[in-house]
Amino acid sequence: MAEKKATTKKAATKEATEKKTTVVKKTTAKKTSAATAEVAVTAENAGFKAGDVYQALAAAQAPMTVAGIAKAANIATEEVYLGIGWLMKEGKVKGEGNAIVLA
Numbered sequence: 001m002a003e004k005k006a007t008t009k010k011a012a013t014k015e016a017t018e019k020k021t022t023v024v025k026k027t028t029a030k031k032t033s034a035a036t037a038e039v040a041v042t043a044e045n046a047g048f049k050a051g052d053v054y055q056a057l058a059a060a061q062a063p064m065t066v067a068g069i070a071k072a073a074n075i076a077t078e079e080v081y082l083g084i085g086w087l088m089k090e091g092k093v094k095g096e097g098n099a100i101v102l103a
Contacts, residue, residue: 039078046086049075053083054092054102063099 039045056072057064066084070077084100087093094103 039076039082041082046082049079049083050086050090051083053080053100054087057093057100057102063096063101065099069100 052073052075053069056069060068060072064072066077066080069084070080073080075083084093088095092103093100
């Protein structure tokens with residue numbers, strides 16, 4: 001009888017571990033799909049993203065790549081491009097190789 005309880009406990013532990021793994025995988029999948037979310041292209045949103053990009057560049061005080069700006073400003077790369085476009089039109093930033101710098 002004790003052997004049967006031990007086997008059942010092992011099976012229950014294994015099942016619980018598999019459930020935890022499944023939950024982690026589902027959470028990871030949600031984060032990945034959130035990274036590819038659509039960006040609302042409105043004048044207001046573009047202005048806010050331009051502010052985020054400008055603040056990240058000003059804080060770094062060095063040329064940054066699009067990926068670096070996205071990480072520093074905690075926004076998607078698509079939003080970085082939106083902000084860069086706004087700032088380039090205003091003459092506040094310029095491209096330097098594959099990096100963006102304050103003008």
